Amino acid sequence: MNQKQRSDLEATISQALEEMKEEQGSSFSIDKVNLAELGRRTGISRKRLRKIQKDGFVIKDHALKGTHHGSTVLTGYTALIDDMLRKNNRNSNNIMDILVAHGYSGGLTQVKEYVEQHLYLMPAKREIVSPQ
Incomplete structure (x- = not known):
């Protein structure tokens, strides 16, 4: 709500x-x-x-709002995803294929959310600089 x-x-x-x-x-x-x-x-x-x-006619949120589980299906594969992000592979479908090959049984949405939250691991884009 x-x-x-x-x-x-x-x-x-x-x-x-x-x-x-x-x-x-x-x-x-x-x-x-x-x-x-x-x-x-x-x-x-x-x-x-x-x-x-x-509750005294005060509308409250449910108690678990905003909490996250400590371990998920993705927990064992985060190092592999981080490694792929460092190698500039941010395509979550490619990452999902590699994870499935390693035995991952979770969903694509979890992978996409993880990749989105960890884009800071990717190397910076190169910029073309004019010669001096």
Whole structure:
């Protein structure tokens, strides 16, 4: 869920809560909101509303957002890829063919992402300089 979706969801919920507060007056309690009614007004499931209510009606990201696994299918082959990048081979399809020949069983997308993140290993491009 991106920032815009999160803020839209918060705005929808806060608007519905304000409407319910106006209708119920002083008997309104944020802790005892009727989730079924709030769900009808917002179109959000009661399960999701229960979770949001538990967090104080603040929309949070899931706990694993932005984390990476320590070891992947590609982990054993990174030295081979780094070597190919140093030799100026950045074509991920060629790298994939060589990896498969060495026993790699993962996907092309992982190889492409790794190559994209490690382009700094490639030698600098040569520049033609006019004679002096």
